Amino acid sequence: MRGIRVAHAVQGTKTVLLAKKDPLNMKKTSLRALFSALLPALLLAPFASAVAGERMTSTFACFQSTEDRPEADFDGTSHGVRNRSEGINWQWIDLRCPVVTDGTFAPNTIYQVNVQGFDGHSSHDVYAMACTSWKWSTGGRCGNSLRSAATGYYNVTLTSGSGVDALYYWRTAPWDYPYVLIQLPGRGDVGFTSSVGYTLYTP
Amino acid sequence: MKNRTVPFSSGRVLLALAACAVGAAGATLTLRSTSAVSLSDAAPPAVREEATVRPSPPAPVDPAAEQRRVLAEYEGELQRHELEPIQPGWAVPTATGLRADLDALRTRRPFSVLGVDCRTRTCVMTLEWPDYERATQTASALLHHRFVVPCARTVLMPEPPQRDKPYRTQVLLDCMSG
Numbered sequence: 315m316r317g318i319r320v321a322h323a324v325q326g327t328k329t330v331l332l333a334k335k336d337p338l339n340m341k342k343t344s345l346r347a348l349f350s351a352l353l354p355a356l357l358l359a360p361f362a363s364a365v366a367g368e369r370m371t372s373t374f375a376c377f378q379s380t381e382d383r384p385e386a387d388f389d390g391t392s393h394g395v396r397n398r399s400e401g402i403n404w405q406w407i408d409l410r411c412p413v414v415t416d417g418t419f420a421p422n423t424i425y426q427v428n429v430q431g432f433d434g435h436s437s438h439d440v441y442a443m444a445c446t447s448w449k450w451s452t453g454g455r456c457g458n459s460l461r462s463a464a465t466g467y468y469n470v471t472l473t474s475g476s477g478v479d480a481l482y483y484w485r486t487a488p489w490d491y492p493y494v495l496i497q498l499p500g501r502g503d504v505g506f507t508s509s510v511g512y513t514l515y516t517p
Numbered sequence: 518m519k520n521r522t523v524p525f526s527s528g529r530v531l532l533a534l535a536a537c538a539v540g541a542a543g544a545t546l547t548l549r550s551t552s553a554v555s556l557s558d559a560a561p562p563a564v565r566e567e568a569t570v571r572p573s574p575p576a577p578v579d580p581a582a583e584q585r586r587v588l589a590e591y592e593g594e595l596q597r598h599e600l601e602p603i604q605p606g607w608a609v610p611t612a613t614g615l616r617a618d619l620d621a622l623r624t625r626r627p628f629s630v631l632g633v634d635c636r637t638r639t640c641v642m643t644l645e646w647p648d649y650e651r652a653t654q655t656a657s658a659l660l661h662h663r664f665v666v667p668c669a670r671t672v673l674m675p676e677p678p679q680r681d682k683p684y685r686t687q688v689l690l691d692c693m694s695g
């Protein structure tokens with residue numbers, strides 16, 4: 315507890331007075347000031363950086379834009395959204411997923427998007443793209459289309475080399491609307507295909 | 518902020534240093550045992566009224582000016598495509614595959630394919646609809662289609678002066694950039 319009292323003294327004008335009186339005290343004060351600055355940073359830095367740059371969103375936030383018939387459904391196994399169509403006439407579904415941005419999570423700082431879920435089709439994959447809808451015109455831009463590699467749980471990773479920049483393409487101000495597109499095939503030989511959510515990363 | 522427990526293996530000296538540091542940072546410190554330190558933030562400091570400056574929203578944008586800017590950017594990309602040399606080994610099979618993709622799309626929303634031009638790393642598909650309304654109904658399908666090449670794609674359909682006239686646009690596929 316003694317240490318705490320000293321540390322508080324360092325913050326006030328008392329420090330200056332002590333230092334003027336005694337050079338040895340000044341040396342001690344400098345050391346205390348050094349530790350005061352360094353130690354909290356060392357202790358708290360891992361917590362701060364891990365939280366600030368990661369934003370997870372459930373696929374429940376997404377909007378299905380398939381034109382044929384609504385097939386998005388709750389998936390009880392993965393607790394995500396699945397494509398419930400099956401049989402020989404199954405249809406793909408497109409899920410448009412919001413990318414919520416603000417001053418502390420600006421779209422042009424997003425360097426990676428991960429899409430997670432379960433791929434139940436051995437001959438079709440899950441596709442994911444980073445996109446932007448133009449605000450002042452019909453259309454938009456989508457980056458490279460990436461897909462899940464194999465059946466089972468997938469984690470499709472969109473990076474700056476594979477389309478993430480489409481979230482802020484041609485933007486000089488927050489005028490367009492970024493989103494993540496997830497395309498799910500119908501039920502496959504392994505089971506239903508679903509998406510649980512997606513994670514956005516900033517540095 | 519949540520309480521945090523930081524394990525400490527060293528002895529009293531280091532603990533005292535940590536206490537100094539945390540005290541200086543404006544947090545309170547509770548000693549639970551010689552091996553664990555719990556940190557919790559003190560009450561937030563009183564903020565003076567003049568310090569709480571709210572960020573102002575961005576200045577309103579002239580839609581027409583913004584449209585011109587985006588169109589100019591897009592024109593630049595189409596011109597860069599025109600300047601690209603043709604690499605037949607990539608361009609021919611890619612164009613053939615894209616034509617097949619467009620044929621599949623046309624079965625639901627009729628439109629004319631006036632040209633598919635592939636070069637070294639980009640392709641431009643020139644498409645036409647009977648009117649603007651029908652063109653806009655196809656925009657989303659073109660943007661999200663699983664094309665034979667999984668490249669970045671741009672669809673831009675600015676509103677024409679006359680919506681009921683045939684509408685033509687160029688869809689760009691960029692296989693180099695993301």
